[in-house]
Amino acid sequence: MTDDLVRLSINQETIKQWSLPELAEGCVKAGIGKVGLWRAPVQAYGVERTAGLLADAGLTVTSLCRGGFFTALDPATRARALDDNRAAIDEAAALRTDTLVLVSGGLPPGSRDLYGARERVGEALAELAPYAAERGVRLAIEPLHPMYASDRCVVSTLGQALDLAEGFPAEQVGVVVDTYHLWWDDRAPAQIARAGAGGRIHSFQLADWITPLPAGVLLGRGQLGDGCVDFRAFRRSVEAAGFDGPVEVEIFNEALWARDGAEVLAEVADRFVRHAC
Secondary structure (H helix, E strand, O other), X not given: OOHHHOOEEEEHHHHOOOOHHHHHHHHHHHOOOEEEEEHHHHHXXXXXXXXXXXXXXXXXXXXXXXXXXXXXXXXXXXXXXXXXXXXXXXXXXXXXXXXXXXXXEXXXXXXXXXXXXXXXXXXXXXXXXHHHHHOOOEEEEOOOOHHHOXXXXXOOOHHHHHHHHOOOOOOOEEEEEEHHHHOOOOOHHHHHHHHHHOOOEEEEEEOEEOOOOOOOOOOOEEOOOOOOOOHHHHXXXXXXXOOOOOEEEOOOOHHHHOOOHHHHHHHHHHHHHHHHO
16 A cells, blocks of 8 residues: 555445445455445445454444434434434444444424524434443534535534534544535634644545536535545645544545446545545
């Protein structure tokens, strides 16, 4: 593995066309030692089976995605969400990763109360943070671009995420710095510094912003270098803030998924070195 690739982590969704065994084999062949995982394919393959597969391959799991979706008004729905998040924490612990990424959830049907929804996120964190800490798992709040506020995530800025996280010890609750969601915010560098000062940068993820966005916008993340994100500037900011952990490439893009997985992996590694090192 070259020095430039030591910190690179490949998120499973970037090469979604690969099974977990293919991901493990491909990363080993490419000299990449870290992966980020998603719950659905891990559950389908088996949590313990996945843990064994990756351990045997010598791969480190840098994060598990995702928990969250805390904003429902109905008590029964909220209780189910908390139960599901406890299960996600248990899965993260079984996979030997210390980071569970949280997507907070959007507005409940018929609601326009962003502030109330964010308050419910905080209430859920209070329920879950001690449970996660007992299992050696950190909760990482991921702010999503404001275009997702209505249906996916009422936490839209790093500042909002930190306002929530700072109610808890840093080793229990922190934040995700994701370039795709934060590139547009001129306050991001100051908030990254704030997060670093508190030891709360728990995950650093890369994807590019390209336009026009596709229908539904969810699958619009671009390959590194294809859009307008200054990855080196983000990396300088997080490293100046004290972050020296893995750098995870997480791209949702149907064009990448339609290609040969080994080709995509090689391209990601090349683009990572050219644009983010």
